[in-house]
Amino acid sequence: MIIPRVPVQHRRLLPDRRLSGPTPWVIAILMMLTLLAAAAGVGLSRSANAIGSAIAGRVTVQIVTANPVTRAEQAAALRRAAAAQPFVLSARAVDREELQATMGQWFGSADGDDPVLHSLPLPALVDIDFVGEDRSGHMEQLRALVAAEAPGARIIPHAEWLGPVARLIGSLAWIAGGLVLLMTLASAAVVIMTARAALGTHFATIEMLHLIGATDRQITRLFQRRIAIDTAYGIALGSVVAAAILLLIGWQWAGITSGLAATASLGPTGWALLLALPLLAIALAALTARQTLLAALKKIL
Amino acid sequence: MVEFDGVGLRYGPDAEVLCDISFNLQPGSFYFLTGPSGAGKTSLLKMLYLAQRPSRGIVRLFGEDLVNMPRPRLPGFRRRIGVVFQDFRLIPHLSARDNIALPLRIAGVSEEDLSGPVGEMLSWIGLGDRADARPATLSGGEQQRVAIARAVIARPQLLVADEPTGNVDPEMAMRLLGLFEALNRLGTTVVVATHDVHLISRIENAQMMRLEKGRLADPTGALRYPPANRA
Ligand SMILES: Nc1ncnc2c1ncn2[C@@H]1O[C@H](COP(=O)(O)OP(=O)(O)OP(=O)(O)O)[C@@H](O)[C@H]1O
Numbered sequence: 426m427i428i429p430r431v432p433v434q435h436r437r438l439l440p441d442r443r444l445s446g447p448t449p450w451v452i453a454i455l456m457m458l459t460l461l462a463a464a465a466g467v468g469l470s471r472s473a474n475a476i477g478s479a480i481a482g483r484v485t486v487q488i489v490t491a492n493p494v495t496r497a498e499q500a501a502a503l504r505r506a507a508a509a510q511p512f513v514l515s516a517r518a519v520d521r522e523e524l525q526a527t528m529g530q531w532f533g534s535a536d537g538d539d540p541v542l543h544s545l546p547l548p549a550l551v552d553i554d555f556v557g558e559d560r561s562g563h564m565e566q567l568r569a570l571v572a573a574e575a576p577g578a579r580i581i582p583h584a585e586w587l588g589p590v591a592r593l594i595g596s597l598a599w600i601a602g603g604l605v606l607l608m609t610l611a612s613a614a615v616v617i618m619t620a621r622a623a624l625g626t627h628f629a630t631i632e633m634l635h636l637i638g639a640t641d642r643q644i645t646r647l648f649q650r651r652i653a654i655d656t657a658y659g660i661a662l663g664s665v666v667a668a669a670i671l672l673l674i675g676w677q678w679a680g681i682t683s684g685l686a687a688t689a690s691l692g693p694t695g696w697a698l699l700l701a702l703p704l705l706a707i708a709l710a711a712l713t714a715r716q717t718l719l720a721a722l723k724k725i726l
Numbered sequence: 727m728v729e730f731d732g733v734g735l736r737y738g739p740d741a742e743v744l745c746d747i748s749f750n751l752q753p754g755s756f757y758f759l760t761g762p763s764g765a766g767k768t769s770l771l772k773m774l775y776l777a778q779r780p781s782r783g784i785v786r787l788f789g790e791d792l793v794n795m796p797r798p799r800l801p802g803f804r805r806r807i808g809v810v811f812q813d814f815r816l817i818p819h820l821s822a823r824d825n826i827a828l829p830l831r832i833a834g835v836s837e838e839d840l841s842g843p844v845g846e847m848l849s850w851i852g853l854g855d856r857a858d859a860r861p862a863t864l865s866g867g868e869q870q871r872v873a874i875a876r877a878v879i880a881r882p883q884l885l886v887a888d889e890p891t892g893n894v895d896p897e898m899a900m901r902l903l904g905l906f907e908a909l910n911r912l913g914t915t916v917v918v919a920t921h922d923v924h925l926i927s928r929i930e931n932a933q934m935m936r937l938e939k940g941r942l943a944d945p946t947g948a949l950r951y952p953p954a955n956r957a
């Protein structure tokens with residue numbers, strides 16, 4: 426069906442000039458780009474989802490009361506009160522040391538022993554993770570709770586500042602998906618042009634075959650086989666190059682993030698998709714060639 | 727066998743190349759088609775071997791209407807017709823043997839069943855030692871013999887030959903004509919377009935079809951209403 430079986434003696438009807446034309450090479454390039462775009466799309470959409478779910482239900486309450494003792498009391502009370510609420514998954518007061526360490530990175534003393542840093546009036550922070558998805562309802566309840574326990578404190582949803590980043594990554598993933606689609610169309614167009622060119626080149630042979638009683642099916646199988654094999658070479662080549670590039674990127678990434686994080690970051694579904702793409706491409710090429718050939722042959726008596 | 731009734735053929739918008747062609751070919755008969763160059767002999771044969779549908783009129787082959795026959799049924803009919811083309815049309819990258827074997831292979835004959843007949847045919851046309859030669863390396867006459875061998879190898883019911891002896895010496899021409907005659911005796915209906923008067927005189931019972939400016943001369947009406955059909 427994909428690469429039709431054709432008797433050896435019939436194969437000779439088409440002169441053997443494999444890999445001479447540009448088709449396998451163009452297909453190889455398109456396949457490589459398709460796989461890279463698909464990998465980028467899968468990776469980006471996975472990280473967009475990861476960021477999205479990480480930030481969706483998290484807020485930080487910032488208590489800026491001037492008196493440091495009251496500030497600490499309010500923070501402790503809010504943490505306790507919040508933790509007791511059914512809509513809160515977890516509530517955590519951010520340690521002063523932790524804050525100073527973070528600030529220290531900006532002030533140039535990671536140990537946090539800078540006198541200026543120590544004199545800074547740092548706010549007290551409470552990180553709160555909501556249960557489930559219903560953020561607007563939970564926000565109202567939290568606002569009431571904060572008003573009672575720590576009047577004047579600010580509630581900062583993480584989605585507010587990380588949201589645009591997640592959305593940007595999400596759009597990039599969609600663009601990558603669009604590129605996969607466009608390159609698939611371009612590949613199909615290459616196959617159609619190849620099939621038409623083959624028919625043109627071998628028109629005399631085809632006419633002859635028709636006149637001695639060959640069916641469209643017989644002729645189509647002959648050409649479909651050749652085109653499917655040629656494109657399969659291109660697809661294999663493109664896939665190997667793409668795999669090499671992806672593994673190289675993954676290996677570099679692994680150096681940054683430690684472990685096999687990068688290769689694993691495409692996930693099993695992502696890898697399955699990438700493996701399926703070349704096979705789908707071969708099938709698509711063969712079927713496109715077949716339809717083109719049958720349609721063209723119909724125009725000859 | 728073959729029935730044309732009021733057939734006309736035009737290429738594009740020009741005037742008709744063939745006009746009001748009516749005849750009735752009898753099974754097992756031998757016909758010569760003659761006429762000046764450009765009279766439309768090749769065009770008429772093209773309709774016979776199903777390379778061309780008529781612009782008007784009725785064409786019946788083996789008892790079936792061909793004008794409205796759906797495409798998928800044509801290959802089956804074509805396999806019952808052998809054709810020798812005026813320009814041979816051998817497949818250039820196939821050897822003489824493979825060119826001759828082509829109709830059998832297309833018809834699905836197995837390799838072991840076809841190697842015998844193809845070998846015999848090759849030696850019969852005197853090309854036994856050139857079986858693996860490509861057409862380009864054969865002389866015009868040798869190519870013509872391969873073309874004829876290809877046309878007759880599958881024992882067609884109808885053999886159509888367009889100037890089949892144009893490129894061979896008189897002796898080979900007679901030999902090839904003998905082949906047509908032999909096939910004809912086995913029941914094949916033969917139609918040969920030719921200018922060669924010697925050839926025509928050789929076959930005793932052959933009937934003449936003369937084309938003149940796209941019209942078929944049929945003074946006695948014998949082509950349209952053959953004696954056997956008259957009753
Ligand atoms: N494919 C075509 N398109 C347009 N005109 C054609 C085509 N084939 C043939 N003709 C015209 O039809 C007429 C008859 O041509 P045809 O080839 O049938 O003649 P012929 O009798 O076989 O001649 P010859 O003896 O030289 O082979 C000619 O005037 C020719 O120009």
Ligand SMILES: [Mg+2]
Nearest residue numbers: 767768812888
């Ligand atoms: Mg002619």
